[in-house]
Amino acid sequence: MTQIPKAYNAKNYEKGIYQKWEKAGAFMPKGDPKKKPFTISLPPPNATGQLHLGHAMMLAIEDIMVRYNRMQGRPTLWLPGTDHAAIATQNKVEKIIAEEGLDRHTMGRAKFLSRVKKYVKESQNTIRNQIRQMGASVDWTRERYTMDDQLTHAVRAAFLQMYKDGLIYRGHRIVNWCTRCGSTLADDELEYREEKSKFYYLKYGPVVIGTARPETKFHDKIIIVHPKDKRYKDLVGKELTVPWITGDVKAKFVADESADMEMGSGAMTITPAHSFVDFDLAQKYGFEVVQIINEKGEITEAGGEDFEGLHVLEARDKVVKELDKKGLLDHIDEEYVHNLSCCYRCGTAVEPLVSEQWFIDVNKKVRGKTLKERSLEAVRKGDIEILPDRFNKVYFHWIENLRDWCISRQIWWGHRIPVWHCVDKKCKHHKEPIVSLKDPDKCPKCKGTKLKQDPDTLDTWFSSGLWTFSTLGWPKKTSDFKKFHPTQVLETGYDILFFWVARMILMTTYLLDEVPFETVYLHGLIRDKQGRKMSKSLGNGIDPLDMIENYGADAVRLSLVLGSSPGNDLRVYEEKIAGYRNFVNKIWNSARYVLMNLEKEDFHTEIDPKTLSRADKWILHRLNQVTKQATKSLDKYSLSEVGMGVYDFFWSEYCDWYLEISKIQPNKAVLAHVLKTILKLLHPYTPYVTEVLWEKMDQKTLLITEEWPKVDPMFNFTKANKEMQAVLKVVSTIRQLRADYKLKPGQKIKASFQGAKLNAVLQDNMDIIMRLARLENPVIEKEEKKTPGSIVSFAGPVKIKLMTKGIVDVNKEKARLKAEIQNLTAYLKGLEGKLKNEGYIHNAPKQIVEADKQRYLEGKERLEKMVQQFKSLG
RNA sequence: GGGCGAUUAGCUCAGUUGGCUAGAGCGUCUGGUUUACACCCAGAAGGUCGCUGGUUCGAGCCCAGCAUCGCCCACCA
Numbered sequence: 001m002t003q004i005p006k007a008y009n010a011k012n013y014e015k016g017i018y019q020k021w022e023k024a025g026a027f028m029p030k031g032d033p034k035k036k037p038f039t040i041s042l043p044p045p046n047a048t049g050q051l052h053l054g055h056a057m058m059l060a061i062e063d064i065m066v067r068y069n070r071m072q073g074r075p076t077l078w079l080p081g082t083d084h085a086a087i088a089t090q091n092k093v094e095k096i097i098a099e100e101g102l103d104r105h106t107m108g109r110a111k112f113l114s115r116v117k118k119y120v121k122e123s124q125n126t127i128r129n130q131i132r133q134m135g136a137s138v139d140w141t142r143e144r145y146t147m148d149d150q151l152t153h154a155v156r157a158a159f160l161q162m163y164k165d166g167l168i169y170r171g172h173r174i175v176n177w178c179t180r181c182g183s184t185l186a187d188d189e190l191e192y193r194e195e196k197s198k199f200y201y202l203k204y205g206p207v208v209i210g211t212a213r214p215e216t217k218f219h220d221k222i223i224i225v226h227p228k229d230k231r232y233k234d235l236v237g238k239e240l241t242v243p244w245i246t247g248d249v250k251a252k253f254v255a256d257e258s259a260d261m262e263m264g265s266g267a268m269t270i271t272p273a274h275s276f277v278d279f280d281l282a283q284k285y286g287f288e289v290v291q292i293i294n295e296k297g298e299i300t301e302a303g304g305e306d307f308e309g310l311h312v313l314e315a316r317d318k319v320v321k322e323l324d325k326k327g328l329l330d331h332i333d334e335e336y337v338h339n340l341s342c343c344y345r346c347g348t349a350v351e352p353l354v355s356e357q358w359f360i361d362v363n364k365k366v367r368g369k370t371l372k373e374r375s376l377e378a379v380r381k382g383d384i385e386i387l388p389d390r391f392n393k394v395y396f397h398w399i400e401n402l403r404d405w406c407i408s409r410q411i412w413w414g415h416r417i418p419v420w421h422c423v424d425k426k427c428k429h430h431k432e433p434i435v436s437l438k439d440p441d442k443c444p445k446c447k448g449t450k451l452k453q454d455p456d457t458l459d460t461w462f463s464s465g466l467w468t469f470s471t472l473g474w475p476k477k478t479s480d481f482k483k484f485h486p487t488q489v490l491e492t493g494y495d496i497l498f499f500w501v502a503r504m505i506l507m508t509t510y511l512l513d514e515v516p517f518e519t520v521y522l523h524g525l526i527r528d529k530q531g532r533k534m535s536k537s538l539g540n541g542i543d544p545l546d547m548i549e550n551y552g553a554d555a556v557r558l559s560l561v562l563g564s565s566p567g568n569d570l571r572v573y574e575e576k577i578a579g580y581r582n583f584v585n586k587i588w589n590s591a592r593y594v595l596m597n598l599e600k601e602d603f604h605t606e607i608d609p610k611t612l613s614r615a616d617k618w619i620l621h622r623l624n625q626v627t628k629q630a631t632k633s634l635d636k637y638s639l640s641e642v643g644m645g646v647y648d649f650f651w652s653e654y655c656d657w658y659l660e661i662s663k664i665q666p667n668k669a670v671l672a673h674v675l676k677t678i679l680k681l682l683h684p685y686t687p688y689v690t691e692v693l694w695e696k697m698d699q700k701t702l703l704i705t706e707e708w709p710k711v712d713p714m715f716n717f718t719k720a721n722k723e724m725q726a727v728l729k730v731v732s733t734i735r736q737l738r739a740d741y742k743l744k745p746g747q748k749i750k751a752s753f754q755g756a757k758l759n760a761v762l763q764d765n766m767d768i769i770m771r772l773a774r775l776e777n778p779v780i781e782k783e784e785k786k787t788p789g790s791i792v793s794f795a796g797p798v799k800i801k802l803m804t805k806g807i808v809d810v811n812k813e814k815a816r817l818k819a820e821i822q823n824l825t826a827y828l829k830g831l832e833g834k835l836k837n838e839g840y841i842h843n844a845p846k847q848i849v850e851a852d853k854q855r856y857l858e859g860k861e862r863l864e865k866m867v868q869q870f871k872s873l874g
Numbered sequence: 875g876g877g878c879g880a881u882u883a884g885c886u887c888a889g890u891u892g893g894c895u896a897g898a899g900c901g902u903c904u905g906g907u908u909u910a911c912a913c914c915c916a917g918a919a920g921g922u923c924g925c926u927g928g929u930u931c932g933a934g935c936c937c938a939g940c941a942u943c944g945c946c947c948a949c950c951a
Contacts, residue, residue, distance in 0.1 A: 007913070199950095210951055224951080260951080268951030277949090338950055390878065394946070397877080401948085494946095529886080531944085563887055563899090568879080569944090571886065579900065582913040593910030644888075648898075656915085663909050732917095739917040745906055771908090827895055839931030840893095848893050855894065 002595040008588035010552025031075040038069035039487040046085035056544040060557040067684035071708035081144035086414035086460035154470035174279040178343035179297035183410040192339040199336035205242030207267040215315040220269035227255040358408040374509035388567040414457030424448035465507035468516040490517040524569040554686035555581035617717035618724030733795040734773035748776035750803040
């Protein structure tokens with residue numbers, strides 16, 4: 001007999017339990033070496049501050065997968081780490097130093113970077129602490145950071161290999177440019193903001209062209225028309241002089257199918273340096289590309305002395321005025337709504353411009369395949385399975401339309417591009433890049449020592465694309481790498497399918513000729529109670545740490561997992577978390593009861609099959625069923641389904657019925673066995689409370705490393721299960737009657753039963769029925785006896801009669817019976833129709849028809865008895 | 875413009891390969907100190923499964939169309 005507190009206070013236990021696990025080395029991969037390892041690389045949170053509920057969800061989901069597989073005896077590795085998050089981190093630190101009146105340029109590169117490093121260190125500590133608080137069983141001995149020496153080495157190795165294969169090239173191409181960050185952005189690093197602006201129609205020689213950005217049009221010289229457009233047929237190929245912003249220009253008509261005949265005049269001029277579409281056209285035909293806007297968002301010398309140096313917005317007004325003066329302004333549409341592309345990190349409008357950058361060629365064949373082809377194939381062939389599978393389509397579409405990936409960034413924080421140039425003027429090869437794994441000290445050509453490294457850094461997703469294997473020691477073929485790669489699951493939010501998941505597949509299939517992971521589990525976004533995104537500006541965010549403080553980590557985990565399925569958003573709010581806290585407390589109290597009634601040795605005794613009552617057999621049978629279902633569904637990653645299934649079984653069967661029955665006829669070994677098994681089933685979901693209780697049950701092992709429950713064929717009791725369910729139904733029915741007639745809870749009622757085939761079962765369990773339904777002197781009647789003033793109801797085939805003469809109103813009983821008779825009659829009529837239907841009898845599976853027949857016969861019998869009873873009431 | 879998702883009780887959501895009178899939690903209502911738990915127990919009310927057709931013996935589930943809400947991608951001369 002062990003006493004524990006009345007309520008579970010998570011705070012008192014969680015820290016100690018986590019330390020115990022960690023000390024025992026329980027997070028390190030052990031398990032049966034013959035079994036296939038199970039590995040998850042934790043998506044490394046940005047080292048920029050704090051974790052939010054999305055991270056908490058990720059940790060909860062992955063921890064469930066990991067704990068389950070660990071209990072299945074597989075060598076299990078969950079590798080944690082953090083990401084240096086180039087732009088995000090740099091922006092954060094820039095903001096911080098701005099408050100001190102500083103900026104990075106006056107500070108200098110070295111000083112600024114050391115400031116960033118300090119910030120990252122603090123942030124990493126916060127994150128480590130938060131991951132621990134969630135109970136995440138990550139292997140801290142293998143923690144990694146994208147800027148670790150070893151990972152940086154992996155980045156360089158990857159760069160070098162891609163460079164040698166000609167996949168990485170330097171080119172003058174159009175890129176997305178953020179004028180605030182002073183850097184390029186990848187296509188998917190843009191966000192779109194709807195904006196209303198003016199739309200200008202301008203007279204350009206014989207045509208009218210439309211534009212939202214007149215300030216880019218100084219050097220428009222090509223007019224594109226559709227080859228089938230009759231209006232311009234004669235003009236195609238011709239050159240003519242037209243008056244334009246800063247004087248006359250020579251314009252040329254070119255036919256290309258990209259022109260839309262329906263739109264405006266059907267003719268358009270192009271600005272190759274500042275529009276992706278126009279740039280492609282210029283490449284196709286070899287048009288001149290003139291830069292109009294520079295990296296600061298100002299007009300270049302191409303605008304002439306009147307415009308050079310003006311910011312784009314100022315220039316816009318001035319250009320329009322100038323055109324108007326010349327009579328070239330046709331009209332202005334004030335209500336033009338369009339999507340403005342903005343920087344996803346700072347929100348500044350993005351300026352497409354041509355710049356010299358490093359790119360990854362996604363269409364060049366290496367070893368017979370392009371990067372695109374490899375990426376598509378991995379998913380098409382089923383080597384990678386995406387959950388939910390509807391995201392396959394989204395993935396394919398994205399890869400198919402992928403352009404060359406711009407990987408250079410003009411920011412300071414990140415992996416410096418491993419390219420050097422010889423700056424010795426005497427060297428003939430000073431234009432050739434030197435790409436090297438280690439910092440070179442001399443030029444390989446002229447042996448000079450004047451080398452300068454490319455000032456740019458790499459896109460942060462370049463290094464995270466290597467995450468599943470750079471963390472395992474690649475490019476060295478370490479034993480970890482051999483054992484744990486490919487990983488099994490990559491679990492992350494669907495919002496970074498492109499950013500990260502696709503990049504990992506692209507990099508890994510090329511570099512390793514294998515997939516990075518077998519399954520992609522995409523979780524949804526966290527929303528508030530009204531379904532809104534959580535955001536700082538709305539102030540509707542919930543801090544996971546506050547919730548853990550108030551309700552415990554187990555409750556927080558449940559609120560993030562139950563009721564959620566891959567790909568679907570999830571609403572999270574405090575009442576929900578409080579509800580799961582109640583569940584955790586219920587676990588605690590069920591164990592409290594068992595602990596109070598059992599001795600230590602009871603937790604170690606085997607179940608003796610000879611001692612099993614029908615109730616024992618029932619709960620053991622149900623436990624088998626639940627275990628079977630849970631195992632099957634967890635293998636398919638149906639985490640919510642399993643959690644809810646066990647929740648339900650535990651609460652509404654084990655607690656509500658079996659524990660109550662155990663107060664009447666206890667079987668200590670069964671009580672202990674079922675509870676211990678439930679703790680195991682729940683452990684992946686609520687690791688803390690289950691581990692605490694496990695300890696209280698005199699277990700010498702840790703629950704985290706216990707074996708996952710197996711179905712025990714000895715405990716399959718189909719018949720007892722059915723019989724016991726009937727008994728429980730009898731109790732429920734009586735309770736219902738008692739409530740209907742407002743019988744006092746304490747008042748014991750005389751009752752009789754007619755159960756036909758079930759009579760023996762009822763007799764065996766009469767104690768239970770009596771106690772749970774508060775009866776006295778219950779009897780089983782073999783024959784119908786008249787008992788005036790009693791009330792009657794049916795639990796399946798069992799007729800229940802409560803002797804309530806003088807207690808209840810006969811008229812009320814008549815009304816109730818009448819309603820029940822009507823209800824049943826309607827039901828039987830439906831069934832009858834079905835059973836008379838030839839089509840149904842022929843086509844439906846036999847068991848279904850058989851079951852309906854049974855139901856019909858049983859219902860019919862019940863109806864007869866009810867009618868009889870109704871009549872007897874006079 | 876293309877695509878995807880959602881629509882089931884007042885709220886949040888389950889609902890397997892189509893087959894019991896469609897379920898749970900929260901909330902509401904009625905009762906309740908019983909060998910753990912009031913963070914609890916017993917019971918109840920509450921649903922034209924978004925709409926319209928179709929397939930089928932049978933549809934919440936499959937098909938077509940529509941509506942509303944949300945998301946993603948593309949385009950915007």
